[in-house]
Amino acid sequence: MPHPKLSTSHKSSVSIRDMIEAKKSSRQLGAKLEKGIPVILLLIALVSILTTVGIVLTLFTEMIEFFRRVPIMDFFTGTVLKPLSQTPEFGVLPLITGTVLSSAVAMAVAAPVGLMTAIYLSEYASERARKIFKPMLEVLAGIPTIVYGFFAFTFVTPLLREIIPGLEATNILSPGIVMGIMIIPMIASLSEDAMRSVPNSMRAGALALGSTKLEVTGRVVIPAAFSGIVASFVLGISRAIGETMIVTIASGSSKNFTFDLTQSMQTMTAYIVEVTGGDAAAGSTIYYSLYAVAMTLFVFTLLMNVLARYVSRRFREEY
Template identity: 65%
Template sequence: MALNEQTAKMSVQEMIAKQKGKKGKFWVEKSIPIILFLIASISVLTTFGIVFTLIFETFEFFKRVPFLDYLLGTEWLPFSNNEPLYGILPLIAGTLKVTLIAVVVAVPFGLASAVYLSEFANDKTRRVIKPVLEVLAGIPTIVYGFFALTFVTPLLQQFIPGLKIFNALSPGIVVGIMILPMIASLSEDAMTSVPKSIREGALALGATKLEVAMKVVLPAALSGIMASIVLAISRAIGETMIVSLAGGSTPRFDGDLTGSIQTMTAYIVQVSTGDAGYGTTIYYSIYAVGFTLFLFTLLMNWLAHAISKRFREEY
C-alpha cells in the first residue's frame, strides 16, 4: 500500500527523472551500438580474411613458381613428376569457353523473357512464370551439374558425333540455364522501373507494343540490363560444380569446345578432392588460381556497379 501511495504522489517528471537515474539502462543504450558495430564489422573482416589469405598463400606460391611463367605459360601440368608446369592461360581459356557459351544461351533467352514479362505478359502469366524462374534460381548447382553430365551431354552427343563425355559445350549451356533467371529478373526490374508515362507517350503516338519495348523501354533500361548481364557473367566465371562434373580435368589452351577442358574453379576442386599434402606447390597453387578467379569476379562486379551508376537514367 505504501508503495502505491508513494507512486501516486510522484509526479510524471519525478518518474522520468528516477528512470533516468537507473545505471543499467544507460549501459544497455551505450553498449548495444558498439556490439552491433562489432557484428557489422565481421563482414568487413571476412573480406580482409579472403584478401589476405589469398595474397599470403599466393605469395608463397610465387616463391616457387616465377610470376611470368604463371601469367604467360600456356601449359598447366601441376601433376607432372619430372617437370611440373604452372601456366594459368589454359585454365583461363577453359573458364572463358564456358562463360562465353553460357552468355550466348542466357542473354537472348533471359532478355526475351524479361521483355515478355515486363511488356507483354498479363498478370496471370506473370504469376506462373516468375515463381518458375525463382525455382530455377534456387536449384543447387550440384543438381545442374548432374543434369549436364547425365542428360545434356548424351543429348548433344546425338547431334554432334565428335563430342566427348567431358566437354565445354554441355556445362556451358547448363551454366547458361543457371544464370538465365538472374538476367531475366534483374532486367525485368530495370524495365519495370521505366515510368509508365514514357510508355504511354509512345503508345499514344501510335507505336506498337514491340516498338515501345525496343525503342523506348530497352534504351531507357539499358544500364540496368547491362549490369545484370555483367553480374551474370561474374556468376558464370565463379561457377564450380557444373564445370567440375561435366567439364572434365584437361586444361587446354585452345578454342575447342567439344573436348575435355578445365576451368579455374574445377582445378581447385580437383586438388581439394585429391591428396596433395599441405605445403606442397600444388597446395599453394589453388590459392594462386583462387586469387586469379577472385580478381576476375571482382572486376566484373565493379564493372556492373560502374555501369549502373554511370549510365543511370533518372526520372
C-alpha cells in the same frame, strides 16, 4: 483505509529514498546498455569486414609463396599446366580459356533468352501470366548447382553427343549451356526490374505516336533500361565465372589449351576442386598454386561486380 505506505511514515521516507536510488542505478544500467548496444552491434558488423580481410589475406600470403617458387610471368603467360608431372609447369592460361569459353557459352544462352524473358514478363505478359511464370522461374533459380551438374552430365551431354558426333564425354559445351539455363532467371529478373522502372508515360507517348509494342520495347524501354540490362549481363558473367559444380562434373579435368568447345577443358574453379579433393600436401607447390588460381578468380569476379555496380549507377537514366 489508509495507504499501507503512508501508515508507516517513519519507514516510508527511507524506502522512497531507496526506490530513488534503485531507479537511479537501473537507469544508469539502462544508459550503459544504450551506450553499449551500438558498440556491440558494430563489432558484429565488423565480421563481414573480417571476412573480406580474411579472404584477401589468406589468398595473398599463400599466393606470394607460390610466386617465390614459380615466376609470375610463367604463371600468367604459360600455356601448359602440368602440376603433377616430374617437371611441373604452372601456366594458368588453359584454365582461363576454359573459364572464359564456358562463360561465353553460358552467356550466349542466357543473355538473349534472359533478356527476351524479361521483355515478355515486363511488356507483354498479363498480370496473371506474370504471377504464374515468375515463381516458376524462381524455382529454376533455387535449384542447387550440383543438380544442374548431374543434369548436364547424365542428360545434356549424351543428348548433344547424338547431334554432334565428335563431342567428348566431358566437354565445355554441355556445362556451358546448362550454366546458361541456370543464369536465365537471374538475368531475366534483374532486367525486368530495370524495364519495369521505366515510367509508363514514356510507353504511352510512343504508342500514341503509332508505334507497335515491339517498337516501343526496342526504341523506348530498352534504351531507357539499358544500364540495368548491361549490369544484369555483367553479374551473369560473374556468376558463370565463379560457378563450380556444373563444370567440375561435366567438363572434365584435362588441362587442354584449346578453343575447341567439344573438348574437355578445365576451369579455374574445377582446378581448385581437383587440387583440394586430391589431398594436395600442405606446403607443396601444387597446394600453393591453388591460392594463385583462387586469387585470379577472386579478382575476375570482383572486377565484374564492381563494373556492374558502376554501370548501373553511372549510366542510369533518371525519370
